[in-house]
Amino acid sequence: MSPTILVTGGAGFIGSHTCVALAAAGYTPLVLDNLANSDARVLDRLARITGQAPRFIQGDVRDRALLDRLLREESIGGVIHFAGLKAVGDSVADPLGYFQNNVHGSWVLAEAMQAAGVRTLIFSSSATVYGDPDRSPVPETAALRPANPYGRSKLMVEESLRDLHRAHPAWRIALLRYFNPVGAHESGLIGEHPQGKPNNLMPFVSQVAVGLRDKLMVHGGDYPTPDGTGVRDYVHVMDLAEGHVAALRHAEKQPGLVTLNLGTGQGASVLEVVKAFERASGKEIAYEIGPRRPGDVPSNWADPALAESLLGWRAHRNLDQMCEDSWRWQQGNPRGYESEKL
Numbered sequence: 001m002s003p004t005i006l007v008t009g010g011a012g013f014i015g016s017h018t019c020v021a022l023a024a025a026g027y028t029p030l031v032l033d034n035l036a037n038s039d040a041r042v043l044d045r046l047a048r049i050t051g052q053a054p055r056f057i058q059g060d061v062r063d064r065a066l067l068d069r070l071l072r073e074e075s076i077g078g079v080i081h082f083a084g085l086k087a088v089g090d091s092v093a094d095p096l097g098y099f100q101n102n103v104h105g106s107w108v109l110a111e112a113m114q115a116a117g118v119r120t121l122i123f124s125s126s127a128t129v130y131g132d133p134d135r136s137p138v139p140e141t142a143a144l145r146p147a148n149p150y151g152r153s154k155l156m157v158e159e160s161l162r163d164l165h166r167a168h169p170a171w172r173i174a175l176l177r178y179f180n181p182v183g184a185h186e187s188g189l190i191g192e193h194p195q196g197k198p199n200n201l202m203p204f205v206s207q208v209a210v211g212l213r214d215k216l217m218v219h220g221g222d223y224p225t226p227d228g229t230g231v232r233d234y235v236h237v238m239d240l241a242e243g244h245v246a247a248l249r250h251a252e253k254q255p256g257l258v259t260l261n262l263g264t265g266q267g268a269s270v271l272e273v274v275k276a277f278e279r280a281s282g283k284e285i286a287y288e289i290g291p292r293r294p295g296d297v298p299s300n301w302a303d304p305a306l307a308e309s310l311l312g313w314r315a316h317r318n319l320d321q322m323c324e325d326s327w328r329w330q331q332g333n334p335r336g337y338e339s340e341k342l
């Protein structure tokens, strides 16, 4: 018996890696993705890693009729809901678009699940719900004060699902707050390829290493941190993927709702990431220290103890491994899935 798990947004960065972890754990992923920020060629790569491409439905999570049909016709044991938009700057420019996709999309999905009697849901939340935390490590009980519409969209969905669970305690829900997911599957066949200029540190650094960009602009060197640059909790995407499997197994055991940080519990500064990437790639990463980026916080790393005690999960891969795997992916696929020469 291999339960089918509907993976919304399963063609994306974290979703595709989670398909690998699901297959390894004996589940059958069924991917629903509108390809707004992904490439269907990821499916061939997944076939090369796992031996079988997951079934793929190109469609939108806001399409209620499609969800009703999928939940009726497929025997779906649970849903991992990654589908959403994630660019903080875009969310500031288009808040309604973000609420429409991320919040309304999650409501449509939850309604369809409720109607179909499928009540196991793992939701992609984000450490961004904490905003600028009073201190790190950040426990799940820290104040929730997201600083932008993207973060607020995640908090609105969290709160909606908490209310849903209060009204219908038979639901089994995990709200997973990821810190900074990076890295790639160790095969180098799947990874992250942002469209245009990367907003996030690791893809930017790897594009400098591979020669696509001249130098990294370090956003601020005067933070109250050991070397003055921002500190974050970078977590390997395969550790994160395995965290989803652990959350699913936990939800299968009993009804309930859990809210969990997924991070390593260790902070790394921008310059530490640069040095680790230089070691992994053997390339020098040119950088310049520039002004702070508006909206950035000095430090933000997780207290992941609750995930360990409830799920028995913790991150195993260190920063060197994150950089080595990012580099393998970047070098083999400098233009992402466009680089189809393998």
Ligand code: NAD
Binding pocket: 008, 009, 010, 011, 012, 013, 014, 015, 032, 033, 034, 035, 036, 037, 038, 059, 060, 061, 062, 081, 082, 083, 084, 085, 086, 101, 105, 124, 125, 126, 127, 177, 178, 179, 180, 181
């Ligand atoms: P991603 O953009 O690579 O993946 C999201 C996927 O969802 C994409 O394939 C996109 O095409 C799809 N999608 C978007 N809207 C859709 C819709 N309405 N219907 C169907 N498919 C849709 O992003 P990711 O990094 O893999 O993130 C996955 C989830 O995790 C997102 O919800 C994101 O907000 C959340 N998250 C990401 C990070 C991060 O830094 N990457 C951190 C915390 C939380």
Ligand code: WQD
Binding pocket: 086, 088, 125, 126, 127, 128, 179, 180, 181, 199, 200, 201, 202, 204, 216, 217, 218, 219, 220, 229, 230, 231, 232, 270, 293, 296
């Ligand atoms: C990390 C550090 C930057 C780029 C964002 C979202 C958050 C979450 C994860 C989804 C910071 C510095 C970066 C660069 C730099 N996503 N940096 N030069 O800001 O922690 O989180 O992604 O939920 O919501 O806000 O990640 O990778 O952008 O930045 O110096 O070119 O790298 O200032 O200190 P961030 P990031």
